[in-house]
Amino acid sequence: MTDWSAPDAIDCADERVFQTVLDRVETREKGHYFEYFAEGDEIRHGPGLVLSRHGNEEWMGQTLNHDPAYWRPDRARERGFEALPAHPDYLLACVMGVTVEDLSEKGGYFLGRTDVEFRRTAYPGTELDVTSTVVDTRTSSSRPNYGIVTWESVGRDRESGEVLVSYERTNMIPRREPVASDGSGAVADDQPSSADAAIPDLPSRLVTPDGGTFEDFRVALERARENGAAVAYRHERGRTMDERLVAGLPLATLNTARQHHNRDAMADSPSGDIVAYGDVTRSVALAHARSDEATYRERRFENERFHDFVTLGDTVYGFTRVLDCDGAAGPDHTGAVTFEHVAFNQEQTPVYSGRRTALVTRQ
Ligand SMILES: C/C(=C\C(=O)O)C(=O)SCCNC(=O)CCNC(=O)[C@H](O)C(C)(C)COP(=O)(O)OP(=O)(O)OC[C@H]1O[C@@H](n2cnc3c(N)ncnc32)[C@H](O)[C@@H]1OP(=O)(O)O
Secondary structure, eight states: OOOTTSTTOSOTTSHHHHHHHHHHSOOOOOSOOGGGOOTTOEEEOOOOOBOOHHHHHHHHHHHTOOOGGGTOHHHHHHTTOSSSOOOHHHHHHHHHHTTHHHHTTTOOOEEEEEEEEEOSOOOTTOBEEEEEEEEEEEEOSSOTTEEEEEEEEEEEETTTOOEEEEEEEEEEEEOSSOOOOOOTTOOOTTSOOTTTSOOOOOOSOEEOOSSSSHHHHHHHHHHHHHTTOEEEEEOSOOEEOOHIIIIIHHHHTTOOOHHHHOHHHHTTSTTSSOBOOHHHHHHHHHHHHHTTSOEEEEEEEEEEEEOSOOBTTOEEEEEEEEEEEETTSSSTTEEEEEEEEEEEOTTOOEEEEEEEEEEEEOO
């Protein structure tokens, strides 16, 4: 009989002994199943995270967000910032990163996010205080092993209490107890793929703006409207997803989702490998778009959707459609432009889409 109090009771040199022990012990699990969440519950997320200049630069550099106002103090001041600011994509990824342990570490996918509102510029050195409220829980009709949960999350400056950013996000969350499904949402393998479906009427002409200022977007929209056309274009740059992006960036935001860093756990999943953090994928595509635009400030995002996995070796490209220009919004030297951005991979499959409103410099 093994004496379990003996320091050498488990002989690690004998693989069979260790494997037998592993088979018999319980796993101390992380995260929460769908059943844990009830509408109205409020959760204050424990992990503290201080926005750092290093984290900001690592995020921006790797995702190709190379706007000088976030790298050069003189350009930051010209842009009206008090100092070098935290990039909005980095801020948003950090606010969401620290929620993962409580909300979604159990697995399941980040489906979408809406009402992303940037309320105040954040600066490196700011300590985050993040809370979430369960807004909705529902059964997934297509996947009986999952439920669908929506939370509203708010990221504040812990010192001043001011809200920096807020949003609503929706995830698939595994159920402890799968439910019987009526299968109404299930997609049969023999259904036509979206590529076979009838192609809707697209405008015959697609207009590209001459430049990236507010006036360029306004003029292009006007031209398009007169000709029954649309303003839409793609961006040349692409970024191939490597380990640093897929595993490194989410971990730096304290995002503990196994999807991004545990290749072993993901080997048997539908993606077969680790997948990029949705915030990394979108940030890359947005960087491509911003490189063709005179962005002044990020304002809001709506209806962000993550359509498909992005895995190691995939390349993320960007497509932009211009939806609206509002000359009355923002300071005099800017106007608000609303874009629809799509991130797509090397197979031209959309992986992200979202509607973004940004203030863009006029001339
Ligand atoms: C941080 C983080 C994880 C974390 O947080 O820890 C991450 O970064 S992880 C990486 C980023 N992420 C992804 O890599 C997912 C990519 N994506 C896919 O791989 C496919 O999308 C799918 C396999 C998930 C589904 O594929 P699909 O079955 O073809 O998709 P759909 O049928 O459209 O959606 C199924 C059900 O989700 C409902 N639904 C969809 N979108 C929304 C929305 N926005 N709001 C409310 N409900 C929504 C839909 O209404 C349907 O509901 P029902 O099940 O009831 O029909």
